[in-house]
Amino acid sequence: MSLLEIKNLHVTVGGHAILKGIDLTVNAGEVHSIMGPNGSGKSTLAQVLSRRETYQVTAGEVVFQGKDLLAMKPEEAACEGVFMAFQYPVEIPGIGNAYFLRAALNAIRKYRGEDEMDAIDFLPLFREKVKLLDMDEKLMNRSLNEGFSGGEKKRNEILQMAVLQPKLAILDETDSGLDIDALRVVAKGVNAMRSPERAMLVVTHYQRLLNHIVPDTVHVLVDGRIVRSGGPDLALELEEKGYGWMEAEARQAAPASA
């Protein structure tokens, strides 16, 4: 059984069709990259999978570990093992980073019938991951993402992922806004989590990130559909030629819905 199976997924936002029939199968252990131009629906796909309620699914189904993902609330999806690293992580003054992360971990543990972790047990795990992401531990006592630089916010996303150990990790344009050093740190954190039990969906506009996180499969999303899938070479081809030619192809293939 595949970990994630998306069939004929149609999604609208505010009455506009964004995803127009996505089919995608992801097995445990695989890393898939979703690439595409702006507005192609990449982020929508990531948000729908993490169960953002502002998106309306009009057709299709998503099965995650044998369960209907679309019937889940965001917190249920998270507890089942879905994690999305946000493109724009929010700042929440008044909630401490470490406190929040332990609350999240315990919510997930509770859902799975495991004992909650107290602060003393949590600390070593937390410290280890903070070190992995090369973060300043002092940041962790501050409010969630408050006053963090763009790079710190992205590293904090990967830190959360490293602590929560999801089955399916979705990285929504995690590379955007990162300098090369931050990119390497983030990629190191992500690569450390690659495992036979876990799958990753790396959503990105640019090929750059894929030099560091090498995917098994690359899918190109244009106008709400996957127009091409291939190996890592496809990303290099896109980097060279841009998305224009593929968009033109897509328009020819489906003129009625353009």
Place this chain on the structure above:
Amino acid sequence: MSTATQNIDHYLRSFTEFQQQAAEDEPGWLGRLREAALARFLETGFPTTRDEDWRFTNVSVIARTPFAWAGRKASGVSQAALGSWRIQNSAAQLVFVDGRWVPGLSALAGLGKGVTLSGLKDQIGKQPELVEAHLGRYVDIRRDPFPALNTAFAEDGAFVHLRRGTVLAEPIHLLFVSTAGETPRMIHPRNLLVVEEESQATVLEEYVSLAGGAVLSNGVTELVAGESAHVVHYMIVREPQDAFHISTLRIEQGRSAAVASHSLLLGGGLVRNNVHPVLGGEGGECLINGLFVGDGHQHLDNYMLVEHARPHSSSRQFYNGILDGHAHGVFHGRIVVHKDAQKTDAKQTNRNLLLSDEAQIDTKPQLEIYADDVKCTHGATIGQMDENSLFYLRSRGIDRVAARRLLLSAFASECLARMPADAARAHAGQLIHQHLLSLANSPSQGSAELSQPAERTWEEVG
């Protein structure tokens, strides 16, 4: 103010009864103070919404209700009934039942020299000169009919006196308990807090109820902070939602005195919380911090009047409001900088979180500046619970109710962070936490299925 529609004659009857039963050995000045106050009240009646200071708060229901003086009966309240209202690590606790001090329920052991804690009535008998020197000297009965009515019935309440250089590390807890009555009753607690030069104290005033019913609690506290004194005052309102609660805190600050006022409005049906500091000495500092949390049909009005009378004084006002259901909040922040008060530094911020479409907030800054070298700023924001933040928390496995609670706590924590870390703050934090727990569970937040993204967060209105 028109009294045509108000029936206030019964206040005269209540007053007559009250005066007749007053202790015979009471000093003459007290009777005169009360009579003048009653005369003032009868002259003006209750305020109406035509009065600028009461524009957003309609007290006609108070004016219409025939509140009677609660009398001087013994309380009949037991120690056990107060158990849940005790706080940990307080220096002392004074209990007042229906406005009257009950020594038997109070805990005053172990206080050092230089501290007098007692009922006001007790001290009118024991040290009338000291009381006379302060009582009614600060609160202006001509400005507001409620303190006038309070003064007319002023008899008992808390008396706190710290002699020069006395430092109390632990808070003094003043617990005001109202009991059930068959008919509408009024209570007029009158508190006098005198903290002399270089003294330091934390005083919590907390209002609770043993039973519901129509009760008008109309308290006045005069707080005198002497030169270089440090005083932290808490006003905690936890009465039931059918209670009427009016409180007036008048602060008189001496040179270089620092006073912090923390208000926590968590209960009450119709609440008016007046905080009125006068920075009457050079270099005074005043922090006015508050949180009001309303749901149902609660009306929570915060009226701030900060007067800078001497140079180099600074004031900071921060009020956060959380309103759900049909609750109505008011923040009226008035800053007056008198002609002599050069180099005044005054700042005012009011942030509001509206959790339902029916909740309402009126926020009104009002600056009156008669000096020419001052710094005054104000700002107000009104927003909803941020759906992006909510989704972020939920996407990490935290369920909706817990996520809402976290966000509400985060919003409230701004107020907590301004309190010094001590037993008083621990108490305030616990009360806020409990209260927000029930609000987070509130069904009135029906936006789970938002039809469109709620991108709007803090909207600048001031």
